Amino acid sequence: MSSGLGLYGSLGRDSAFRQFSVWVCLIEGEIFEKACNTVARRSYETSPRASQMTSIDIRQMPRRAGSVPAVVVLTAVVWLICCLVPVSVKAVEHIRIAAPDLPGASGEGGTGRDAEIVDQVLNLCGYQAEFVVQPFGRHLRTYREQQNYDAAMTVPLAANLAGAGTAAYIWYQNGAYYDSSRTGPIRSIEDLSDLHLVTFKNGVELLELNEIVPDxxxxxxxxxxxxxSKLLFLKRVDAILADGLIIAEINRRLANDQQFSPNFDPHAALRFSPIFPPSPYKMVFRDSLIAEEFDRCYDAARKDGVIADINERHLGPFQHELRHGYLGF
Known part of the structure; x- marks a missing residue:
């Protein structure tokens, strides 16, 4: 919203400003004498008829008798400032987001690759994100059941939630994470035969392992x-089937955990193999206009390299394990 001339709009900004500045100067006389001379001179010098005018001396202008309440003067000065410096004011709107707890991707305070992308895109749109983190899946139920949430992030493309969905804004890369010093190599789904595996809830169905489960x-x-990760390091399983970045971040945290770090094998050669196709996810907003804004701002952020920078910043530290197999980064 632009502040401006209001009722004086029909006069034109310069005309109304000149008339009002002279009126204020007449009210206060010598108190604003120097300032008024400067303002009036500036106003007249920028006029198309400036060449036909001469400088103004406030002392030669007639003054009104009596005093004027300070509140009137203050109001007039504020009005003048608004005329001189037109500004665009837009209140920052907070967007309350149901977010999943995914180490390295989405965590408390908007940390992680996924959350940072959402935060940066919304910020580019002029919004401030507020992340409420819950276990994956529960965050979608929370959005469905509680109307005080404005959006849900990390929503599978096929999920049907009330509101307006965006285009895919992030991809996760599931694969096999294993210790190559005792297992593998794993280059395809067929290489999972005869292995002891662990995956996330509903992973057998989502990763379409049903056809090879007997093997x-x-x-x-x-x-x-x-x-x-604990099962992998304790050698209870041969491989983890899940997102590579999430596993890498969990491994990093366990390595720094004084209670669990003794279980780390210094000779382990951890490797990630992207044997499954990438999984795209969308945002869902209750307000369809915000969903449209998000898509536009995401495209702008991608073109400016913001999305690539975020991906590199979060994936770079783990490339010795990911080996550039995570989405090609």
Missing amino acids: IASVLEIADQRVH
Whole structure:
């Protein structure tokens, strides 16, 4: 919203400003004498008829008798400032987002690759994101059941949520994470035969492992992905089937955990193999106009290299394990 002349709009900004500046100067006389001379001179010098005018001396202008309440003068000065410096004011709107707890991707305070992309895109649109983090899946139920959430992030493209969905804004890369010093190599789904595996909840269905399940020695579905890495390092499973960045971040945290770090094998050669296709996700907003804005701002951020920079910043530290197999980064 632009502040401006209001009722004086029909006069034109310069005309109304000149008339009003002279009126204020007449009210206060000598108190604003120097300032008024400067303002009036500036106003007349920028006029198309400036060449036909001479400078103004406030002392030669007639003054009104009596005093004027300070509040009137203050109001007049504020009005003048608005005329001189037109500004565009837009209140920053907060967007409350149901977000999943995914280490390295989405965490408390808007940390992680996924959350940072959402935050930067919304910021580019003029919004401020507020992330409320919950276990993956529950964050979608929360959005469905509680109307005080404005959006949900990391929503599968096929998911049907009330509101307006965006185009895919992020991709996750599931694959096999294993210790190549005792397992592998794993280059395809067929290489999972005779292995003991662990994956996330509903992973067998989502990763379409049903056809090869009979050839797999065993497969566990565990919602807490922190347990996956512990099982791998304790040699209870041969490989983890999940997102490579999430596993890498969990491994980093466990390595710094004084209680668990003794279980790390210094000779382990951790590797990630992207044997599954990337999984795209969308945002869902209750307000369709904000969803459209998000898509436009995302395209702008991508063209400016913002999205690529975020991906590189989060994936770069783990390339010795990911080996540039995560989405090609």
